[in-house]
Structure formats: C-alpha cells, structure tokens
Amino acid sequence: MSRVSxxxxxxxxxxxxxxxxKMNAVDFEMIDAVIAVAEDLAADASLRAVVLSGEGRAFCAGLDVANFSSLALGDPEGLIMPRSHGAANRFQQFSLAWRALPVPVIAALHGVAFGAGLxxxxxxxxxxxxxxxxLAVMEMKWGLVPDMGGMVTLPELVRADVLRRITWTAEEVAAEEALRIGLVTEIAADPLARAVELAGVISGKSPSAVRAAKRLIEVAYTAPADEVLERESREQTDLIGKPDQMEVIAANMQGRAPKFG
Structure with a gap:
C-alpha cells in the first residue's frame, strides 16, 4: 500500500x-513518498492549493519507533548530515517541501500531531x-532534538520561550492551547472539510497573485526590510495588467466569478 494517497x-x-x-507513523518509505508527491505537485502549473491530512485515527503519531533502532545502531553521521535537497537533508525536506511548494498548503489535523507529524x-x-x-514536539522524550525542519518553521509560529518550553518538556498541547500560542490557525469540528473549503476559496482567486503572495510572505519572514519592500514592488509590477489580473477586474465589473486559464 502506498504511504501517501x-x-x-x-x-x-x-x-x-x-x-x-500505525497512526501514520513516519518511516523511511513515507518520508520518500511525501517528498516525491510534493515534487510532483510543484511541477503542476494547474495546481491552486493543497490539503494535507492523515487517514484513520490521527494526522501523524511521529517517527516510527522501529526507525530509532536503525538510527541508533547505524551511521547517524552518514544518514543525517549529507544535504540532499539544497540546504536540507531528506528528513528536513519531508516538511520543508510543503513550505517550498508554490501554492498554499493547508494541514487538517485530528487525533495527534506528534514529533515528525507536528x-x-x-x-x-x-x-x-x-x-x-x-500536538507535541516529542523528540526530547527520546533524548533527541527536532531535526525535520521544525527549527525553521516553529519559530515563526510561537514565541521563543514557548518553543523552549514545548521542546524541553515534550509536553502534549491540546488544540485549544495550540490555537492560543500559535501552533494552529483555527479549530474546526471537521478540519478536513474546513481545509477543503479554504482551499476552494483560494482556488477561486488569481493563481498568479496567490503564488506571488506565497513567495512574498516567505521573504517577509526571512529578509531585511529593504529587500521585502523591493520584492513587494517587483511582485506587484509583475501582476499588474497581466491576464489573471485583467480577468479579476473584468469579473468584478461584471459581477461574476473570474475564470482563469
């Protein structure tokens, strides 16, 4: 059975x-399957949005415990340190591939999102x-640190002291608390339905503007102000008067939904 559908x-x-x-526990096969799917989707020009979810009782229970043995008894240096995807290794690319995807990605969480799942x-x-x-940064439970891209993404979601607390304690955080501290965006009785709804709204917007906004927001969190201002202007210049933007104007003027090519 494929690890990802x-x-x-x-x-x-x-x-x-x-x-x-296995509550979608992550093994090496799943890591490679997730990366392959993300790379395939990244090449799809017709893609508007992605919804990421888990089958069964949970989103993802974290790294498959059986993998710990192979890591501890094998060659962690040779397995972890080589960079296979730019600055990242394959474990980090498991999560960072979605950040690099050119369209919005919405994760629908239920049950648990532990360790690699978070x-x-x-x-x-x-x-x-x-x-x-x-939700939990679970690695400390096993005498480890987060090493699947979490130290790139999590600092953008929670305060530094909160990140220290949840990393050092490996405590489980309920969705309601996760919403308060920034780990989750919102709570919904049916998170998959809500994620699909949001994806549908996004898919009705200008595809070029949506992709530009994702690029721009990424820069906004990582670059100095002068570079952000330059990129704002560049992205806007590249949108104004182009087919997608002209279709949005026409649709607004005619009181209809836009139709993009």
Whole structure:
C-alpha cells in the first residue's frame, strides 16, 4: 500500500498520509513518498492549493519507533548530515517541501500531531485542528532534538520561550492551547472539510497573485526590510495588467466569478 494517497479536483490536491494502522507513523518509505508527491505537485502549473491530512485515527503519531533502532545502531553521521535537497537533508525536506511548494498548503489535523507529524504540519501554510487534537514536539522524550525542519518553521509560529518550553518538556498541547500560542490557525469540528473549503476559496482567486503572495510572505519572514519592500514592488509590477489580473477586474465589473486559464 502506498504511504501517501493523492486526489485532485478543481485545482485542489488532497494529499493524505496513508498508514492508518500505525497512526501514520513516519518511516523511511513515507518520508520518500511525501517528498516525491510534493515534487510532483510543484511541477503542476494547474495546481491552486493543497490539503494535507492523515487517514484513520490521527494526522501523524511521529517517527516510527522501529526507525530509532536503525538510527541508533547505524551511521547517524552518514544518514543525517549529507544535504540532499539544497540546504536540507531528506528528513528536513519531508516538511520543508510543503513550505517550498508554490501554492498554499493547508494541514487538517485530528487525533495527534506528534514529533515528525507536528514538523510536517508546521511546513504547511495553515493548520486546521479538530477539537481535542494533541500536538507535541516529542523528540526530547527520546533524548533527541527536532531535526525535520521544525527549527525553521516553529519559530515563526510561537514565541521563543514557548518553543523552549514545548521542546524541553515534550509536553502534549491540546488544540485549544495550540490555537492560543500559535501552533494552529483555527479549530474546526471537521478540519478536513474546513481545509477543503479554504482551499476552494483560494482556488477561486488569481493563481498568479496567490503564488506571488506565497513567495512574498516567505521573504517577509526571512529578509531585511529593504529587500521585502523591493520584492513587494517587483511582485506587484509583475501582476499588474497581466491576464489573471485583467480577468479579476473584468469579473468584478461584471459581477461574476473570474475564470482563469
């Protein structure tokens, strides 16, 4: 059985972790499957948005415990240190591939999002959680540190002291608390339905503007102000008067939904 399933409709791709008997625990096969799916979607010019979810009782319970043995008894230096995807290794690319995707990615969380699962969710642009969902930076429980891109993404979501607390304690955070501290975007009774709804709204917007906004927001969190201002102007210049923007203007003037090529 494939570790990841993908369905597409109306420009929205639904990507689902597909190891329900293990609460979608992450093994090496799932890591490679997730990266392959993200790379395939990145090449799809018709893609408008992605919804990321988990099959069964949970979004993702974290790294498969069986993998710990192979790491501890193997060659961690040779397995972890080589850079396979630019500045990242394959474990980091598991989550950062979604951040690099040119369209918005919305994670629908339920059950638990622990360790690798939380870092995967943090690589998305938004996180919608079911009431009672548990989230945790779980690595300290196993004498480890987050190493799947979490130290790039999590500092953008929570304050430094909060990140220290949840990293050092490995405590489980309920969705309601996660919303308060910034780990999740919103809570919904049916997070998958809400994520699909949001993806549908986004898919109705100018595709070139949506992609430009994702690029721009990424720069806004990582670059100095002068570079952000320059990129604002560049992205806007590249949108004004182009087909997508002209269609938005025409649709607004005619009181109809825009139709993009």
């Amino acid at each position: 993908v369905t597409r409709a109306g420009g929205v791709a639904q990507v689902r972790l597909n190891r329900p008997e 870092q995967l969710a943090a690589g998305a642009d938004m996180r919608i959680a079911a009431p009672g969902t548990k």
